[in-house]
Amino acid sequence: MMSALVRRMNAVLFGNSGAHSAVEMALLDLAGRAAQEPLIELVGGILVALGLFTRIPAAMLAVVMVVAIKSAKWGDVDSLETLLGFEEATYFAAFLWLAIAGPGAASLDRLLVNAAGHPKEST
Secondary structure (H helix, E strand, C coil): CHHHHHHHHHHHCCCCHHHHHHHHHHHHHHHHHHCCCCHHHHHHHHHHHHCCCCHHHHHHHHHHHHHHHHHHHHHHCCCHHHHHHCHHHHHHHHHHHHHHHCCCCCCHHHHHHHHCCCCCCCC
16 A cells, blocks of 8 residues: 555656655654554664664654653652653663764664765764
């Protein structure tokens, strides 16, 4: 079903990159909703796992974890120890670290930088 929609979109929106991007993002969002996952968690998690454009999705996922704590767990917080005991707080710290430090040597980001002939540049 999705491949038929993508083919139709490519045929109708050929040459209009702005509309193409908007419709493609909407299709990805629909795919995420069908999988019961928000788009940033679906795509962002894949990008972070692969180490591709790591800093951007990691920062977005850190914000998602703050929202998750505030919206779902804030009523249970009675101390700093309780707050730091949530899984979401651990994920927040990990995503924040990745957003600041970037991906490691075993990432697609690093592989792309090395393939481009700039092994000394940070990613």
